[in-house]
Amino acid sequence: MSGAIENLFHEDRRFPPSDVMKNGANAKEELVARAAADPLAFWAGEAEKLAWRKPFTQVLDDSDAPFYRWFADGTLNVTESCLDRHLAEHGDRVAFHWEGEPGDTREISYRQLHLEVCQFANGLRSLGIGKGDTVAIYMGMVPEIVVAMLACARIGAPHSVVFGGFSSDALRERNADANSKAVITCDGAWRRGKVVPLKENVDVALEGETTVEHVIVVRRTENEVQWTDGRDHWFDELVQGQPETCEPEIMNAEDLLYILYTSGSTGKPKGIAHSQGGYLTGVSSTFRNVFDIHDDDVYWCTADCGWVTGHSYIVYGPLANCATSVIYEGSPDYPDQDRFWALVASHGVTILYTAPTAIRTFMKWGDHLPARHDLSSLRLLGSVGEPINPEAWMWYHEHIGGGKCPIVDTWWQTETGAIMITPLPGVTTLKPGSATRPYPGIDASVVDEEGNEVAPGGGGFLVVNSPWPSMLRTIHGDPERYREVYWSRFPGRYFPGDGCKLDEESYFWLLGRVDDVMLVSGHNLSTTEVESALVDHPAVAEAAVVGRSDPRTGQAIAAFVTLKGDRVGNEELLQELRSHVATKIGPIAKPASIVFTSDLPKTRSGKIMRRLLRDISEKRQLGDVTTLANSEIVEAIRDGAQTSKED
């Protein structure tokens, strides 16, 4: 991409914080001002809220940039902040209300969680696993996945969680890159009433040469599994009889807490490396202030622990704040499409954190589903993973939040570890579709291709100007790639790869990945703005647009649209959508073609894969499809694309 990104979409709706929020919120104006005056002092204060074994004396060490170090002479074990320190006063507090897909439930108090973590940590040690040994975790969303992550942290063994929906090849590749010594898995996982054979996938991933010496298996689905004596261990047998306490490994703040692989747009997956002290500081601070957690809250993040959102905002952030959370094992449409709303009502969920892809799916399924349930316990909503289109924001606000809940649209990445651009619910006036402002202590801006800050009203590249505690430390095994990918485009600044615009009040509006920006007749158009204009039409639930090469305009906009409920796409609606985009944001953004489809190709974490839609539009062989969640839809779209109308 060269030149600025056009700023086309205008949004006039405003939602100031209520008086209740303003007065009761954890984060007030004072905190914003304090962080702005002295960011390092702010972060030091946030870090001091954790349990340290040896307090740090230095906040930031920038002598070897971009290999920054935070709180580097401090020592701690993160599980003491997440568990031990809560026991005296809040041992009986529920850490997790867990619900299985078949409907079975478990309630786990902080005391119980501490006990299970200690026993499993002792079990791991009994197998000779300890500080510095990487342990892969390949499981469904059962309570033991949290136990496994924390048990690794307890003994200083970095975990590498591999999403349970990934294939054995993906697991094999990540095991090899991380040098995993053990794999923790389940016999199977429940997904829409069927068993996903996790243990079988592990067996395949370990065939041939491997660094893995032990496989620990949680019983969940009770399906038949193959067994390799000496290598395989049942989880329940391993923990049985283990001591109920476990001396934590004392870690340096900068030691590796975990590796999490992120695919990025090309090339082999990057093993993002996160630290102990800085990471926990970032996630616990943002969790407290963005989700405004209070003692009587019931918080539910619908992510999977296989993604960074699960690491930061199911496990480490909530537990460091002694929060009570809900975990749900299964799919949102099992047995019915209102499973989420039944869960909110039955657990009295007060804070709900989910993704735009889920919200747009719920819009498609229909308003009557949430309307069946009493959602009045909710007081705060969150969004993460993709830009949330203003109409999806409004739907979430009205149909889920009852018109009374602030929505925190949180921008961040696997690499940033914690939320970076976000409203603070007691401080920020919300604008539907904007992630609003950088979190206190975060110095972000929008720049043009030379690195000059763009003026309000302009669009360009998002950058972070100074380091922050929860930032990635490197790409595992490839520090040069770390420097190259994130720190070379704008020297001295972190480049996340996202486009962004600033409005007149310097609010940030994320515009999607810069690789997806379309160049139409000399104008850089963001996919997000055209998609939002489409989603703004009452018949549309979800839209993806891509630039397809065009001899006349350079690129032409190809749109793929899913409709709400039982609406059907026809020529009349197609023309109506084209004019809707033209009136909403301008004739330049009018799609040249529109394909109606029942679904869009998505990654397994729910992000639209525009790259594949480009391949389809330009009638190319499809590129890498291994991270695709719904492969059947690609054929359907390809057939549809051949018959769609064009100008």
Ligand code: 6R9
């Ligand atoms: C947490 C997570 C990171 C990429 C990021 C951006 C997109 C995430 C967003 C958002 C607009 C938001 N993204 N949150 N875009 N608004 N609130 O999703 O991490 O899986 O590493 O993805 O997701 O493009 O660069 P990760």
